[in-house]
Amino acid sequence: MSEYVPDEVVVNILQRLPVKSLIRFRCVSKSWNSLITSPAFVHSHLNQSIPNNNNLPHPLLIVRHCSSSANRALDKEHYKLFYDNEAFEECAEFDFPTKSRSLKHFRLIASENGLICLSEQERYVLWNPSIRKCWNLPKPCITARKHSGSTCHEAFGFDPRTNDHKVVRIVIHHSTKEAPVEEALVEVYSVRTCSWRLSSASLTPSTNFTDWRKPKACLKGSVHFAALDQRNGTGIGFVLSFDLRDEVFREMIFPHNMTRLHTDIVTCVFSGSLALLCYDEKNFSCSIWVMKEYGVVDSWVKQFTIDIVGGIEKNALEATANDPEDQDSNSKQFNRRSHLLSTICQLITRNIR
C-alpha cells in the first residue's frame, strides 16, 4: 500500500533539489505549482543552496564576455558558467534571451541572488538565468537629458529586510544655459511593486563618482557608490551608501593611507565584507582594500595588490560572481581572483583588434 508523504517532508525534499528539477515539478500538481513558486519557498531554497551549492564540487562563477565586431549582427553577449577552482573549467553557457537595440551590448548594472540587471540607456532588463526568465522594467520616472545634459549612476541590490530587489537610479542634471542649477534626482525601482518611485533622498549634485558604469557592491541592504570629495580640494575618497529600505545616503571615508593615483575605484563584496577594487592604470596594478568591520574607517586593510600584465580594459571590473564567496583562506582567494582577472584579461584582449 502506497503511503502519503506529509507536506513538511515534501518541502524538506524539494528544498534540496536543483532549480531545473523544481521548475519541471511545477507540473506535478496545482499544490506543488503553488508551493514551488511561492516567495517563502523560493527564499528558503535560495538560503539552503548557498552553503550546499546543490552538492557541486566547487562554487560557480558567471563570467560575462561581450564580443564585438564591425558587423553588428555578430555582436554577442556571452554568459558562461565556470567552476571557480584552480582549473577554472567552463561548465555551461546560458542562452542570452534578448538583444540590445541601439548599443552594441547591454551594460551590466550588477547581479544579486542570481538576478542580473542590465541596461541600455533608459531600458532596464532583469534576467534570472536559472529559471530562464527575462523581463523589461517599465520606463523610469526621470528622463535623462540627452547630449551630455545628464549623467546617470545606477545600482542594483537586494534588501533582505524587505525581501526585495531594487534598482537605484541617480540622475544628475548638469547646469545648462536654460537650466543653470545643477540638480541630482534619485529614483528607485522595487521588484515587489514592479514600479519606479522618486525618492526624497538628496545628495550633492557635484559628487564626483569614481565608479560610473561599474557595478556597485550591495551589502547589508545598501548599495555602495565610490566618490571623491571635492569640497576641501583634498580629493579624499569616500563610499557613498544608499540604504535600500530607508532610502538614506551615508558616507564612509576611504582608508587614510590610500594613495590617490587610482583611475578606477569600485566597491565590491569580498568574503562578506565591503571592499574597494582600485585600479592603477599607470602601474598596471590593482589593489583590494577590505573594510574588516563595516562602518569602521580604521578597519580598512590593504589585503592584496595584483600586478596585471598587459593592463585590463576598463570594463574588466564587471565580472559577476554567482555565489557568495566561500570561507577559503586568503591566499586561495587571491589566486582565484588573479586567475579570474587574468582570465578576463584574456577574454577581452582576444577581442581587441
Place this chain on the structure above:
Amino acid sequence: MANNGENPSPDVGGKTVKLKADDGEIFEVEEAVAMELQTVKSFFDDDGVSYDTVVPLLNVSSTALAKVIQYCRRAVELRAKSGDDEGANEKAREEREGLEAELVREESDEGIKELILAANYLNIKDMLSFLCRAVGDRIKNKSVEYVRRFFVLENDFSPEEEERTRNEVAWAFEGVDAD
C-alpha cells in the same frame, strides 16, 4: 525505576527501553540509542513515566523500526568516537556517510518512503535529513509522472493548464530519465 534522565554511554551496559512496532513486535534497545528518537525521548520526558513502560510506535512497521534502530546504534557509536581530533572526526564522518549510503542503496522506492515516514514520525533529525537528500537525488532527473507515482499525487490540472505550464518551462524537460 527512578527516572534519572541521564543517558548512559553505549559501552556501559546500561538501561534498556522497549519499543513496540505496529505489528506488536517488541524491540529492546539501549537507552542512549532509544533517545536518538526524539518521539521516544519526549515520551519519557513526561513526569511519572517509568523506563519500564513499553513505548507504542503504532505508525512504524517492524521492518522499518529494525533498520532505524540499526542506524541509530551505529550513529551513536560513531559519535562517541569523534572528539577534538580532526583525523578521528573525519574518519567518523566518512563512516557515517558510508552507513547512510548503505542504508538507502538496496531500498526500493516504497522502502525508502517507509523509512522517511518512520524517521519523520520518530523525529530523528539527522536520519530524516539524509533520507530526504537521498530521495531528492533519486527523483531529481525523473519525469513528472514518476514523481506523481512516488508521492501518490493526483494531477489536478486541466489538460489546457498542464499544457500551458509545460510549454512555459519546456527547457526543464530536457535530459529527463526515461520512466
